[in-house]
Amino acid sequence: MKALIVDGEEIYRISMKEVITAAANFDEVIEAGSEHDFLSMTASHDLFDLVVLQPATLHDDGGNCLKLVNRLYPNAKVISIGKDTHYTSNQSNFRYTTMPRTASVQEMVKAIRSSLKLPLDSYNSPCASSNMGRPKVSNLLNTEFNRFKSHVTNEHSENVKTVDLKRLSYRQRQILAMAADGLPNKEIAARLNIAEGTVKAHMHSIFKVLGVSNRTQAVIRYGASGGNNSLPQDKSPAWQQMTVA
Template identity: 35%
Template sequence: MSRALIIDGYELFRISLREILSATGQFDDIDEVASSGDFISAVTSEAPVTLAVIHPYSIGLNESECLRLFRRVMPNAHIVVFRDKDTAETPAPADKNITILPRDANSDDVRDAALGAYSRPDKHMDTAAPLSKYKSKGGWDQRNATEHLSKRQREIMAMVAEGMANKEIAHRIGIAEGTVKAHIHAVFRALGVNNRTQAVVRYGSALRHSGY
């Protein structure tokens, strides 16, 4: 089971981060922490964390102390740390499983950093790319490919098939354009394609083989 923990004192950032992490399709649970008190409760719980996305200063904590406590309790978690501009010169942690991002990072940067939690072997992590679930001896298995996609991703793919741009899709369903892009990248990864045309072709083929 994969669990992500968003630790940020600002609600809008938590909402945006939840959208981006959800779009990856990699996390069974995504929990939020909005205060230092809740942070202590979260990191001392018995539930293992695959990924933690942290902005220490937004909950009134010092970065090094925050990371030290988190790492002591959850040594296997991948951590993404947001830094403000005034802390940009702070040395990067020696821990190779900590990724540093500026507070104004875009959705692609956040998504790639989150997926870094799956770039190394760990008993708590599913290290195989989603595409591996659909491969057979004869190549790509079309029967179950769409099962890995969320309802939102299927909704977006239907609009991609109509030829709609990301901005149009975002306006229609009321989410950020960056979130649409994150969903589409997650679909690319699940279907094993590199562009929208390939995604539409493979998605349509998978739907037909699934009986839709």
């Protein structure tokens, strides 16, 4: 089976796609976010079993899209989403159904399955009623986030090389530790009682030793090389633990 979602709101389309997928075994669920997208899509798709449309999100084009759906896909089951509508269905052929925008996942799944003349038995049991047809959206989001985080972490670890911080002078390590604590050059200079220009000069020398081109990269390299682990149990900044030899 193939389904089409025509809706101007991307977030609603994504949610509806999950609901449709949970409601029945669709081979393909296609999205159109505007009348232009819809017209372009019709050139390559001549058959849909289900069309879910929210005309209001398409503004003046909503009515036209609904008419085109009825004309181009006369055999498709149509579910129209409206702001103030209530659930209705033509019991003779289930061709056209209207649903309120505030419908629950359970109600939407029922409407989809009813439209397609699919059995509702598995969705009517008391033990399943609370989660009927509810897609595991939170699980999907967590999975995608963890996949993204893992990718970034792996990519980051491949690009960040550790260095021996002993290659830096004492003063350079002190300045870098303060930079890692978020202090700007001006404040570093004031706390060390040196000129701001001297701090900048040290920072440029640090960049060369660490093989980086900016302050952010230097701080990252500092952390990757164990600089952040130099913090003592009292959690005071690392630069405060350094005393002039």
